[in-house]
Amino acid sequence: MGRLGEADALLICVPTPLTETRDPDLQYVEATARQIAATLRPGQLISLESTTYPGTTREVLLPVLSASGLKPGDDFFLAYSPEREDPGNPDFSADRIPKVVGGIDPESCRLAELLYGRAVVHVVPVSSCEVAEATKILENTYRSVNIAMVNELKMLFDRLGIDVWEVIDAAKTKPFGFQAFYPGPGLGGHCIPIDPFYLSWVARKHGLATRFIELAGEINTGMPDFVIRHVIDALNEAGKPLRGSKVCLLGVAYKRDVDDPRESPSFVLMERLLAGGAVLSYNDPHVPVLPDMRHYRVPELTSVELTPELLAAQDCVLIATDHSSYDYELIVRHAPLVVDTRNATKNVTQGREKIRKA
Numbered sequence: 001m002g003r004l005g006e007a008d009a010l011l012i013c014v015p016t017p018l019t020e021t022r023d024p025d026l027q028y029v030e031a032t033a034r035q036i037a038a039t040l041r042p043g044q045l046i047s048l049e050s051t052t053y054p055g056t057t058r059e060v061l062l063p064v065l066s067a068s069g070l071k072p073g074d075d076f077f078l079a080y081s082p083e084r085e086d087p088g089n090p091d092f093s094a095d096r097i098p099k100v101v102g103g104i105d106p107e108s109c110r111l112a113e114l115l116y117g118r119a120v121v122h123v124v125p126v127s128s129c130e131v132a133e134a135t136k137i138l139e140n141t142y143r144s145v146n147i148a149m150v151n152e153l154k155m156l157f158d159r160l161g162i163d164v165w166e167v168i169d170a171a172k173t174k175p176f177g178f179q180a181f182y183p184g185p186g187l188g189g190h191c192i193p194i195d196p197f198y199l200s201w202v203a204r205k206h207g208l209a210t211r212f213i214e215l216a217g218e219i220n221t222g223m224p225d226f227v228i229r230h231v232i233d234a235l236n237e238a239g240k241p242l243r244g245s246k247v248c249l250l251g252v253a254y255k256r257d258v259d260d261p262r263e264s265p266s267f268v269l270m271e272r273l274l275a276g277g278a279v280l281s282y283n284d285p286h287v288p289v290l291p292d293m294r295h296y297r298v299p300e301l302t303s304v305e306l307t308p309e310l311l312a313a314q315d316c317v318l319i320a321t322d323h324s325s326y327d328y329e330l331i332v333r334h335a336p337l338v339v340d341t342r343n344a345t346k347n348v349t350q351g352r353e354k355i356r357k358a
């Protein structure tokens with residue numbers, strides 16, 4: 001960090017998690033800003049990329065950097081440009097994703113535009129850093145709310161005996177006005193479950209509520225209970241209680257084909273299964289050992305090998321993440337019962353009577 005003065009541009013992309021009480025935790029942004037301020041020199045451009053609430057760049061970052069004695073917009077320049085990654089997406093690497101930039105002043109915006117223009121396919125300048133910050137929060141809130149909507153519809157359609165995934169596949173044949181979102185066992189990852197609460201926090205500060213965000217959070221965090229209910233009911237149909245039943249959970253990463261377990265609903269599922277007395281094991285080709293998590297009591301487990309013998313010895317196999325390397329035909333052929341939260345088994349042809357979608 002002592003060499004930060006050597007670079008002409010510094011891009012900050014440190015974590016922006018939530019505290020226990022779901023308030024923004026900006027300690028990493030602030031600590032980094034203080035370290036940058038210590039070596040700040042004339043001509044440097046600072047760009048914040050961490051996801052955060054509108055106002056952070058000007059109200060949190062700018063005062064720390066200005067304490068260096070250098071003048072913003074004259075001596076140094078400050079912009080916000082949200083990171084827009086989609087981990088595991090082979091079609092959109094970082095250089096192919098357009099980058100939104102907003103500055104604390106027009107010159108900061110212009111410099112950030114020049115910088116990112118060398119690296120990414122398209123730069124979208126906006127009128128302020130607040131607009132750029134709000135853009136990122138809109139994108140993530142849009143996902144959170146739409147995922148909550150299909151999760152709620154999943155529970156309703158399940159009661160009506162309708163397959164929500166079939167409905168979504170049919171609806172997405174409409175060539176305009178509909179974008180498909182898919183239900184699952186709950187929300188995961190370090191962005192979608194967290195970022196909208198940055199906006200709720202700033203709304204509360206201004207005396208306003210963000211009801212869509214709160215409702216989406218409520219529905220999405222309730223999904224693991226819906227899944228566990230299905231596991232219990234399916235075991236019950238086979239004359240087995242959850243207590244003492246062998247359950248193998250497939251997929252700990254929060255989404256398909258990535259190795260990132262942050263905020264994964266699989267940890268909630270595991271907690272509930274263990275609390276109910278299940279004999280738990282798991283498999284995830286991308287997560288060989290369960291990591292320590294800040295908010296969950298994680299059992300000391302390593303990923304088991306998915307052999308026909310292991311599958312046959314289970315009372316239930318619970319698919320939490322639909323990794324593409326799984327052989328779903330093999331899983332359904334050997335497991336006595338498969339609870340599928342992702343419609344991962346949709347192409348399985350034999351043994352479908354053993355599958356319960358949840």
Ligand SMILES: NC(=O)c1ccc[n+]([C@@H]2O[C@H](COP(=O)([O-])OP(=O)(O)OC[C@H]3O[C@@H](n4cnc5c(N)ncnc54)[C@H](O)[C@@H]3O)[C@@H](O)[C@H]2O)c1
Nearest residue numbers: 013014015016028031032049050051083084085087190191
């Ligand atoms: N990873 C993604 O796909 C993604 C996508 C969009 C937005 N974001 C946002 O980007 C930000 C970073 O997320 P991430 O997933 O890359 O986080 P991360 O946990 O991978 O950490 C990013 C980096 O910050 C460093 N770091 C942590 N504390 C630091 C400190 N005090 N000083 C200096 N460096 C420090 C870490 O060592 C790491 O290299 C978050 O605001 C997140 O919401 C991430």
